[in-house]
Amino acid sequence: VGVKVGIVGSTGYAGEFLIRILARHPEAELVCVCSAHAAGRDAAAVLPALKGLVDVTLCGEDVDHLARTCDVVFTAKKSVESMQYAPVLLDAGVKVIDIGGEFRLKDPAAYEKWYGNTHTCPELLPEAVYGLTELHRDALRSARLAANPGCYPTGAILGLAPLMEEMRGHVRAVTICASSGVSGAGRTPSKEGRNLFVSCFNNHAAYGVGTHKHTPEIEQELGFPVTFVPQLASMDRGILSVMAIHLEEGYVPPRDPGAVLAERYAGEPFIRVYERVGDVCAAGPRGTNFCDLGAVFVERTGVVCVVSALDNLLKGASGQAVQNMNVMCGFDECTGLEGFLG
Amino acid sequence: VGVKVGIVGSTGYAGEFLIRILARHPEAELVCVCSAHAAGRDAAAVLPALKGLVDVTLCGEDVDHLARTCDVVFTAKKSVESMQYAPVLLDAGVKVIDIGGEFRLKDPAAYEKWYGNTHTCPELLPEAVYGLTELHRDALRSARLAANPGCYPTGAILGLAPLMEEMRGHVRAVTICASSGVSGAGRTPSKEGRNLFVSCFNNHAAYGVGTHKHTPEIEQELGFPVTFVPQLASMDRGILSVMAIHLEEGYVPPRDPGAVLAERYAGEPFIRVYERVGDVCAAGPRGTNFCDLGAVFVERTGVVCVVSALDNLLKGASGQAVQNMNVMCGFDECTGLEGFLG
């Protein structure tokens, strides 16, 4: 076996999918699957769907134990706690892949502004690699610390980046309307009942309009301001993002935007570019590590419409995290990620 | 009783909701509820949920019979047939409210371009009143022919029109991302399976990007080009529209956009303006004739985000059609439309 792996925050959705993937990953050995609330229990006792699929006993959250026993640790807690784990683990020579938002923004002031917290280890930000694998593969190969992208930014940036580059200097504005499944809101019941069944089922609503904390990482990667409107849809998993790139008046893109995407991502194992944007749908990549893309130029209004879809728990979280581990550890990038992952 | 009413196309979703509303409308008598396929049967035999709620026998589709017996006829067929009904009915002095798209566009060439049909009675287009009640109430009072707006345009225009007017001359571009329940695709199974359960459930996809035929009526009413991206959501009814009004660089709207909407629609019985855009949701107005609105200015990017919600079968179709009937016939506008309509 290649690496000994630890997971912090194992019983959230991201943690659960890390277990699902890594339990079948031929190069990973799960040595330390931590849960603050369920230490000592079988993972399948807490998450009954895992019965017969994984054989994992949960352990307590102990950073020193992780530092001693693991080669790679995934931190998957919705909180600032990853800022406590990362420095200790890195000091011990452990590679860290953080699924939270703590290491995504290069500018600690931006972190404070958008997240409302003070960063306690800003000295790590310069070396943290933004883990959008398709864009930062080379940097990831030698990274000690990967900041796994947010679910929304993954779909938005993968769709927008090649086209923004192609049309550089001619873009006036970018809007992103993204509809997400409710697992994006996490497993902990929200105070306002936002992830209750009756609140979300057969419903659709925007939230955090213009203020969602995934906004700055999209802007950081694109080098361009975006208006981002996340929406909660009546789905369990999946994000469909509709992006509008408003072009300068009279500017006509030199190439079909779908062809630009297809060329840019030719050979990428986890990107599918569809000719018909209508074939890109939230359900399409569900259960896989794919990000699906399509684009069309609306000549009447001078707008390039880009549509992307992914499974927010896989390419949007745990799948991409393992993809990054594969790159960081020198494994084949697709190891453990082919086909269906649950 | 005030008026004798006919319905053409009674067993589609729009027709069903016309029956639901009109069967309890104190000023309407349903004299001629036509169905090509179920003439002679009780409506409740065809639509079991109506049992005990309506007592209506369906009759055949006979334009002469409608012309002789009705004061008002609703044409609710997804087809060009309303162009055959309208001239005959109007000649006989019957008021016509068309729920299809045939009389919405003033320009017959635009109709041909977007709908792919030749208009067979373009002479009626000048007098047809676009039945967005809140915008054209005065013209509707004396109208013989009302073109009931599309479901998407109703929510989009109600949200955009007052703000476009307020910011006239400072708007650079408008995009509309609208997520619709599947009843918008009609009751007839589509060839591509687009309204099948398994295709739509737990899914979300854009379609008709930049080419949807509701686009031109939005542009006609706003006097401004729009990029319109309709999306099919995992809901049965309801549309949530997210609109981005891109403003000139540096331009700051003089007033809060939510306040503009609240002022414009003060006193409107079927418009609810919410202070928090997050309170506007597809489920909110379901079963009612309300259109819910909210708006916020995203200063960072110079974009006004407007969110609207409505029930596509009520304010987006049959509810608004009855609202128009009330205005055209001189009844209280709210008659038969208060509270919940099914």
Add this chain to the structure above:
Amino acid sequence: VGVKVGIVGSTGYAGEFLIRILARHPEAELVCVCSAHAAGRDAAAVLPALKGLVDVTLCGEDVDHLARTCDVVFTAKKSVESMQYAPVLLDAGVKVIDIGGEFRLKDPAAYEKWYGNTHTCPELLPEAVYGLTELHRDALRSARLAANPGCYPTGAILGLAPLMEEMRGHVRAVTICASSGVSGAGRTPSKEGRNLFVSCFNNHAAYGVGTHKHTPEIEQELGFPVTFVPQLASMDRGILSVMAIHLEEGYVPPRDPGAVLAERYAGEPFIRVYERVGDVCAAGPRGTNFCDLGAVFVERTGVVCVVSALDNLLKGASGQAVQNMNVMCGFDECTGLEGFLG
């Protein structure tokens, strides 16, 4: 106006639907809509969908104030608190309609066994009328205290009672499989996440097999033991109950079971009996106070299958509670309950 009405527990689902119905009820004046958490706020500020539909300010929970100001009080709290309210209110001459389970069982020992609580006012149990209106209408006319039935028992008993009576002495066993929308689990997030979106969506599971506390009230009303298997379905509202009445070997019911139901409920305003059991569906009565019924005899196995459907928040809770109020106060039984209720 006929009666001054109070509601305890206003912001749960049952309370919300009481507000929706009673705000439009011509004989009721909402004088005291209590909420422990939101006193002083508009109901529509807490429940945004009520905006424009009701004009109600919430007040604190004060039993003495309720006793002084109300003619009728609905207690709609999931707890034992109704046992504290009822004696005080009844002493003050206020009629009480309890939507909880505290007054449904005649036998205080059965209450303790199934509910796990000690009954603190067992002296009220003899006079409490089980508020299944169609079965106990006469007793309700003079009742001071009505125990509104559970959502499951309403559908089960209405379907079973006439057939059990018809086949008295020939029934060997009764099983009830009922699939409920998630609103039945209440608005408070459950510790095990049972009413979270991701847990319930696209899922179906049995719970409380053989132990659900609605079991004894069904047995009390039928005078027969039943095996009751409640199930949580991927719906927001509605219950579909499938009941199997196992008959003695060789016994053939003298009449068609559907005809028995139709005859028994002829003239009942809120019961719809369908000839085809397949027409009885959870969505059919949604938004109304109807209970839909159908039945068929499966000769091969000697089983009468009965299917019932209702909206768990209306006929299964708040709608029936208002129906009971109408009876108890001498109003027309249908007042405020016709058509669609939200």
Add this chain to the structure above:
Amino acid sequence: VGVKVGIVGSTGYAGEFLIRILARHPEAELVCVCSAHAAGRDAAAVLPALKGLVDVTLCGEDVDHLARTCDVVFTAKKSVESMQYAPVLLDAGVKVIDIGGEFRLKDPAAYEKWYGNTHTCPELLPEAVYGLTELHRDALRSARLAANPGCYPTGAILGLAPLMEEMRGHVRAVTICASSGVSGAGRTPSKEGRNLFVSCFNNHAAYGVGTHKHTPEIEQELGFPVTFVPQLASMDRGILSVMAIHLEEGYVPPRDPGAVLAERYAGEPFIRVYERVGDVCAAGPRGTNFCDLGAVFVERTGVVCVVSALDNLLKGASGQAVQNMNVMCGFDECTGLEGFLG
């Protein structure tokens, strides 16, 4: 590679899942994936979600070509056509696994009665092995023709058979209430709109009460009459079956029914027995070839309640079909079926 495989009826749901599984099956080579409507096209062009997962070109339906090129053929058409394929293929030495209902019943008269068709090759019925792998593994090893069980029967029989045997002579009656996802109704739009989104979403209804054609194969395997009530649930995939075994009065099962199931299926790779019946849920085995089981004895009423769950397209159709192929061809039974299958 072990065997050359053909599929007839490739673009229905069962065919699609056969493609998904077999395209990654290390012992199978897909040589002939037939589609009457899409011959010559890539499977991924017809089923866009398969892009990047399978590389299969569809071919026409030609029984002689199948006979010449295949070692094993799956017939997955909803029709009587498999009766035309099977004799020709078997004559040519090809193993046949039929996913339709044509070869499940030993008695051709029962087939005619329940299916309404005349059987055209009754001479094959004696040798057809009912492909419930866990019950007929030995016979399957040497079978030329396997009749893959229906989706409902798979879950019902696996749950009931060991308990019926354990309690043999003491069972008075068996009822089965099963709630199925809508993919069970197939991809072809039904005339009555039964698989339309709006008809099924947020709904639940029984159908075919006492007359469903899956009934006789359950009775054939159990040797006992059952009352079977299938129900359509608001899910895309999955079946949850609730079975009630009514025992003789006073009879108490000697062992806990959950323990009986656990013992019977110890070592079975695709059966999971849960201690808590509430952990058995439709979503649990989704995407896998598992059938989940749980059982409890309700002493009060003398009923054993058994709950089973499976994915109707996997263990209930294509997964089990491949499991049968593995047994029939001498491969490890789990080949290609471990983990998640889509």
